[in-house]
Amino acid sequence: MERIHIQATEFTPHITFDPSNGLIELKGNSTPHNSLKFYHKMIVNLEEYAIRGTKDLTANVAFRYFNTSSSKCLYDMFKQLDKIKKKGRQVTINWYYSPSDEDMYEVGKDFSELMNLNFNFIELAA
Template structure:
């Protein structure tokens, strides 16, 4: 299984995966022209990782802005994680946000309400 290392642009987030450690990291702004096309490798990685092993998965999210299409993709990722968690998989999510960005903190809170796996919302410090 190949890891992803997608550098950030002005409209797309940095995305890195670490299959050996079971980590998916996303940070930056997310308003790609075609979110479904941009995020397809991420969706494929999540599905493959959850299907190919029983190891824990940690989602490390630091998205600063998400457009509607990106929110939809995040919901798809979280739905896959939730399904795996309900089936007994160790899933954990940490969402980092900037304290002055209340909109993203509220969005993360809304996402967390739909997830039963551990979902921590943390303000960046320093």
């Protein structure tokens, strides 16, 4: 499993996966033309982390917008994080949202109800 660092673009989020420090960051907009292809490397690395990873994980998630296909990929990532938790490692999701964006807050709540993960909901400064 390798460190991943992807710069944000107009259509894709900033992504960092730092397995040596147990850190994941997803920030920005996610409307790639092919979400499955864009998120594939991240999902594969999480699958490998579920097998070989030893550290607890913290995921800082701060999306402004994501489309339906990105939502499916996020669900797949959270499923991998749930597997990691079941292997005895602590997994925390810090879900950041704008106070003016109730929809993003609700999407985070929906994910938290689908997964057995520790979600913290953090309101961004206005």
